[in-house]
Amino acid sequence: MLTPEPATRAASAPESVETTPAFVGPRAPAPRGAAPFPWERRLLGIHSALVYLFLYAPIAILIVFSFNAARQTARWEGFTVQWYARLMENTLILKALKNSLIVAGVTTVVATIIGTLAALALARYSFRGKGATQATLFLPIIIPEIVFGAALVTFFGAIQLRLSIWTVILSHIAFSISYVAIVVRARLAGFDRSLEEAAMDLGAGPVQTFFRVTLPVILPGVIAGALLVFTISIDDYVVSSFVAGVGATTLPLQIYSMIKVGVTPEVNAVSSLLLLATVVMIVVSQRLQQEPGKGESRR
Amino acid sequence: MSVSVDIAGVTKRFGDFVAVDRVSLQIRKGEFFSLLGPSGCGKTTLLRMIGGFEFPTEGVIRIGDRDVTWLPPYKRPVNMVFQSSALFPHLTVIENVAFGLRYKGLNNGAAKQKARDALALVRLEGFEDRPPAQLSGGQRQRVALARALAMEPEVLLLDEPLAALDQKLRKEVQLELKNLQKSLGLTFVFVTHDQEEALTMSDRIAVMNQGRVEQLDASHHVFEYPKTEFVAQFMGAPNFFTGVVKSLAEGLLYIGGRTEADIRARTTSDTWRPNDPVRFVVRPEKLDLRTKSGTSDGEVSIEVTIEDRVYQGVNTVWVVRGDDGERYMIYEQNDRPFQESSRFRVGGRAFMSWNPRDTVVLEKKS
Amino acid sequence: MGDETTKPTKAPYLLIAPSWAALGILFLLPLLVMFIISFGMRGTYGGLKPIDDLWAYILSGDFLANYKRSLEPLYWPIYWRSFWMATVTTVLCLLISYPIAYYIAIVAPARWKNLLLALVVIPFWTSFLIRTYAWMLILRTEGLINTVLMEGGLIDKPLDLLYNEFAVMIGLVYGELPFMILPLYASLEKLDLTLLEASSDLGAKHVSTFWRVTLPLTMPGVVAGVVLVFIPSIGQFVVSDLLGGAKSMLVGNLIQNQFAVARHRPFGSAIAFELTAVVLLLLFAYAWWAKKRGQEAML
Ligand SMILES: Nc1ncnc2c1ncn2[C@@H]1O[C@H](COP(=O)(O)OP(=O)(O)OP(=O)(O)O)[C@@H](O)[C@H]1O
Ligand SMILES: [Mg+2]
Numbered sequence: 001m002l003t004p005e006p007a008t009r010a011a012s013a014p015e016s017v018e019t020t021p022a023f024v025g026p027r028a029p030a031p032r033g034a035a036p037f038p039w040e041r042r043l044l045g046i047h048s049a050l051v052y053l054f055l056y057a058p059i060a061i062l063i064v065f066s067f068n069a070a071r072q073t074a075r076w077e078g079f080t081v082q083w084y085a086r087l088m089e090n091t092l093i094l095k096a097l098k099n100s101l102i103v104a105g106v107t108t109v110v111a112t113i114i115g116t117l118a119a120l121a122l123a124r125y126s127f128r129g130k131g132a133t134q135a136t137l138f139l140p141i142i143i144p145e146i147v148f149g150a151a152l153v154t155f156f157g158a159i160q161l162r163l164s165i166w167t168v169i170l171s172h173i174a175f176s177i178s179y180v181a182i183v184v185r186a187r188l189a190g191f192d193r194s195l196e197e198a199a200m201d202l203g204a205g206p207v208q209t210f211f212r213v214t215l216p217v218i219l220p221g222v223i224a225g226a227l228l229v230f231t232i233s234i235d236d237y238v239v240s241s242f243v244a245g246v247g248a249t250t251l252p253l254q255i256y257s258m259i260k261v262g263v264t265p266e267v268n269a270v271s272s273l274l275l276l277a278t279v280v281m282i283v284v285s286q287r288l289q290q291e292p293g294k295g296e297s298r299r
Numbered sequence: 300m301s302v303s304v305d306i307a308g309v310t311k312r313f314g315d316f317v318a319v320d321r322v323s324l325q326i327r328k329g330e331f332f333s334l335l336g337p338s339g340c341g342k343t344t345l346l347r348m349i350g351g352f353e354f355p356t357e358g359v360i361r362i363g364d365r366d367v368t369w370l371p372p373y374k375r376p377v378n379m380v381f382q383s384s385a386l387f388p389h390l391t392v393i394e395n396v397a398f399g400l401r402y403k404g405l406n407n408g409a410a411k412q413k414a415r416d417a418l419a420l421v422r423l424e425g426f427e428d429r430p431p432a433q434l435s436g437g438q439r440q441r442v443a444l445a446r447a448l449a450m451e452p453e454v455l456l457l458d459e460p461l462a463a464l465d466q467k468l469r470k471e472v473q474l475e476l477k478n479l480q481k482s483l484g485l486t487f488v489f490v491t492h493d494q495e496e497a498l499t500m501s502d503r504i505a506v507m508n509q510g511r512v513e514q515l516d517a518s519h520h521v522f523e524y525p526k527t528e529f530v531a532q533f534m535g536a537p538n539f540f541t542g543v544v545k546s547l548a549e550g551l552l553y554i555g556g557r558t559e560a561d562i563r564a565r566t567t568s569d570t571w572r573p574n575d576p577v578r579f580v581v582r583p584e585k586l587d588l589r590t591k592s593g594t595s596d597g598e599v600s601i602e603v604t605i606e607d608r609v610y611q612g613v614n615t616v617w618v619v620r621g622d623d624g625e626r627y628m629i630y631e632q633n634d635r636p637f638q639e640s641s642r643f644r645v646g647g648r649a650f651m652s653w654n655p656r657d658t659v660v661l662e663k664k665s
Numbered sequence: 666m667g668d669e670t671t672k673p674t675k676a677p678y679l680l681i682a683p684s685w686a687a688l689g690i691l692f693l694l695p696l697l698v699m700f701i702i703s704f705g706m707r708g709t710y711g712g713l714k715p716i717d718d719l720w721a722y723i724l725s726g727d728f729l730a731n732y733k734r735s736l737e738p739l740y741w742p743i744y745w746r747s748f749w750m751a752t753v754t755t756v757l758c759l760l761i762s763y764p765i766a767y768y769i770a771i772v773a774p775a776r777w778k779n780l781l782l783a784l785v786v787i788p789f790w791t792s793f794l795i796r797t798y799a800w801m802l803i804l805r806t807e808g809l810i811n812t813v814l815m816e817g818g819l820i821d822k823p824l825d826l827l828y829n830e831f832a833v834m835i836g837l838v839y840g841e842l843p844f845m846i847l848p849l850y851a852s853l854e855k856l857d858l859t860l861l862e863a864s865s866d867l868g869a870k871h872v873s874t875f876w877r878v879t880l881p882l883t884m885p886g887v888v889a890g891v892v893l894v895f896i897p898s899i900g901q902f903v904v905s906d907l908l909g910g911a912k913s914m915l916v917g918n919l920i921q922n923q924f925a926v927a928r929h930r931p932f933g934s935a936i937a938f939e940l941t942a943v944v945l946l947l948l949f950a951y952a953w954w955a956k957k958r959g960q961e962a963m964l
Contacts, residue, residue: 040871041772044764044765044767044768044772045768045772045773047764048765048769048781051761051765051842054839054842055784055842055843056788058796058799058800058802058803059788059791059799061799061802061803061809062795062799062802072807073807073812074802074809074811074813075812075816114683114684114687115684117680117681117683118683118684120680121677121678121680121681122681125676125677125680126677127677127681133681133684133685136688136692136693137684137688139692140692142896142944142948143944144897144899144900144917144940144941144944145900146902146917146921146937146940147900147920147940147941150699150920150921150924150933150934151692151695151696151698151934151937152691152695153924154695154698154702154930154934155694155695155698158698158702170691173687173691174687174688174691174692177684177687177688181684192383192385194381194383195385195387195388197350197352197372197379197381197385198379198385198387198446199398200351200352200371200372200373201350201351201372201377201378201447202373202378202398202399202446202447202450203373203399203402203403203450204373204399205371205373208402212398213387216387217387217388219389232790235791235792235793235794237792237793237794237903238902238903241921241925242925252792252794255794255795256794259798259801259907263802263805263807267798268802271792271795271798271799274792274795275791275792275795278790278791278792279787279791282786282791283783283787286783286786
């Protein structure tokens with residue numbers, strides 16, 4: 001985080017994914033010396049399969065159980081969607097979902113705008129305090145969430161701001177700006193400046209150039225950043241648990257308190273839905289983060 | 300002929316680094332003008348100042364009669380074809396070409412029509428609705444060209460637009476571009492580091508070196524009569540001779556010190572004084588290798604040692620060394636089947652001769 | 666580019682100002698407030714006790730009371746557990762991740778790579794809470810494993826799989842694994858495979874090629890992964906709260922307790938700062954290491 005181009009715990013991975021050829025094209029088959037013997041390759045393959053099993057089996061089990069008619073045990077007692085149906089009647093969950101959507105929605109809009117502006121400043125200009133700004137942008141992501149939450153609740157207490165849904169939104173905005181700034185900046189790094197020069201050359205002024213060329217070209221990055229922030233916000237438990245006021249229970253908070261009481265099929269169902277929503281958004285966002293043109297087929 | 304672009308005393312510094320150094324030149328209306336020079340000599344920087352993407356540290360740039368030195372690009376009557384083509388990836392071909400027309404007050408329909416005309420000009424009908432990602436390199440450059448042409452600029456700026464194309468396609472597009480320029484009667488300012496490309500297309504060439512213009516002349520003139528060692532070298536004539544001025548009379552310089560008889564060479568300068576040291580060049584294809592000193596027809600002959608013989612397909616290159624230690628290249632056209640043996644032998648002695656009218660005197664060093 | 670860097674302009678400040686404001690007010694200021702409060706005393710209702718004579722308070726050394734208390738032997742086991750669990754988690758993640766990262770980057774057929782990588786990225790972004798919860802379904806007394814074992818007649822009394830250090834360990838490794846795989850993958854992908862051939866060509870066996878060429882060249886990925894896994898592990902509290910028992914409390918739980926249960930914010934703040942200091946120290950060490958190697962940091 002002290003280097004000019006740091007990535008971070010959560011943000012580094014998609015970025016490195018983006019810059020690696022794996023997402024954009026195949027690499028030549030492994031030569032001798034990399035893993036020459038079939039048994040070596042097979043061993044690595046088996047190990048990898050087991051790791052994927054380890055990563056996905058719990059998720060799969062969760063989803064399967066959400067359709068299990070059994071209420072208490074892990075025994076399979078028939079397929080049912082009743083737990084999903086029950087969610088619709090659970091006012092606590094519905095209220096929490098509404099809160100989560102409001103928080104994630106407002107956070108996403110505000111953080112995306114602020115973060116995109118920051119990315120433009122960082123990618124395009126040198127200005128006083130740039131280095132410090134970059135380092136500071138990475139801190140909210142790298143610092144343990146628990147410290148972040150604790151600091152915010154202490155601060156809100158000190159300025160006597162009553163905890164509410166707004167304190168949740170403010171907190172989420174605080175850590176989301178960094179994610180947007182990083183993702184959009186990565187996009188801007190590959191931006192061909194001559195596109196903007198071409199627009200100006202063709203008569204477009206600076207403002208027109210921004211809206212007709214710059215924004216449309218970086219838009220996939222902006223949307224990707226927005227989706228990621230939406231996912232992070234809607235999944236956040238730790239920070240929200242510190243700063244949520246009465247009546248501002250978000251979905252993860254609600255799920256957590258239900259889990260603490262005991263495992264129930266409703267939790268399985270709502271968790272499965274949340275997982276599904278997240279996965280959809282990640283896949284879309286990953287697609288968008290790929291280099292423009294590279295994903296498209298050439299005729 | 301009227302002046303289209305007037306560059307007067309322009310200097311561009313990046314920090315302490317001088318990228319363009321006191322350049323003054325005038326580009327005429329309707330000519331194909333090339334900026335030629337090695338990488339990093341400041342060609343692009345000069346072109347970008349004409350386009351308005353950089354601003355001079357010193358000097359003035361006029362287009363037509365207007366001082367445009369400080370105008371932003373979108374207020375200049377010039378357009379640029381970028382090396383990277385800079386097609387907007389989120390727009391189709393036709394949208395790209397029509398991009399700037401709205402700023403000329405054209406409505407959508409008229410703009411589309413005009414864009415279509417421009418595409419026809421570069422023979423790209425039928426590609427209107429493709430995204431740029433689905434075009435080949437040559438097609439992309441032609442769209443970029445159409446986009447600039449549609450703006451009807453007073454001057455078209457081109458920054459190595461063919462650099463990304465392969466050899467064969469490049470040759471084709473060179474001719475196309477030249478014909479287009481001629482038929483439209485437009486002023487083209489073309490940047491390249493390829494001397495052959497510049498010679499093929501240009502009316503006039505400015506050869507640049509380290510931010511300065513070394514020579515500005517009609518293209519064949521630059522090739523045949525380089526004024527400086529740098530230009531000679533860059534134009535493929537690295538055969539340098541040193542002599543002493545004997546006398547100057549009626550545009551003829553008498554050079555001694557290399558041969559028994561003085562070498563007569565044309566010069567346009569009248570600043571030469573007897574005993575001045577003088578450097579001159581002879582192009583390799585104008586040199587002959589002989590077994591005997593052939594002094595007929597006033598030919599100049601110098602005895603040399605043969606150091607190497609290199610077969611190059613069209614030519615055979617003889618590398619020889621004069622008794623003064625200088626190395627020279629001689630091209631012998633391979634108009635007969637190549638044979639291993641030759642009348643000349645590496646390590647042997649021979650005579651290098653040329654017609655005195657091919658002696659090119661370099662500018663006097665001040 | 667030259668122009669923006671040489672011409673002073675207001676634009677970058679307009680672009681960056683919202684981020685400065687947001688991060689300043691919602692991140693740096695809260696940290697500062699928490700820092701100050703960590704020197705304070707708890708009031709009656711968990712609030713802050715007003716200090717009458719600041720000078721006397723400082724001279725008496727009472728302002729360090731929270732830090733002194735945090736170093737009492739009572740808390741040592743918690744720190745020690747946090748440290749060794751984070752360490753073991755990191756080591757396990759490294760051992761599990763290297764082969765799979767190697768497989769994806771080098772051995773796997775090119776056309777599978779996108780998919781294999783995406784499968785690692787997805788858990789990276791999905792709700793940590795839900796993924797942890799899934800293990801409760803598997804490990805609890807009426808959970809999957811116990812049910813299967815009992816039905817199969819292998820045991821007649823359910824095993825105590827949940828609410829112990831073992832469960833916390835599984836949860837930590839499960840949660841942090843993607844954070845190790847991705848940086849390793851990124852550095853393996855960059856590896857020039859002809860170097861491995863050269864090594865074989867020079868007579869090295871595969872094992873010694875690995876130790877002498879592959880591993881040293883992918884060290885940036887290893888170190889980045891270690892940092893990325895260790896930091897969140899040591900600040901973790903959700904996993905230990907859900908999967909661990911009273912005996913597997915971590916620093917994160919201790920902090921959270923001071924804010925949520927014990928209502929002793931000054932003390933909680935003090936520990937949070939100690940945790941932050943450890944994290945920052947680690948990051949500085951990492952930045953120093955990367956600089957010394959003359960490589961760009963992967964974080
Ligand atoms: N924005 C800039 N900041 C600093 N130096 C620059 C900048 N733009 C160009 N230069 C320097 O000015 C010199 C001339 O650059 P220019 O791009 O004009 O070269 P060129 O003749 O077009 O070369 P090439 O054939 O490689 O394109 C180079 O040494 C380059 O490094
Ligand atoms: Mg150039």
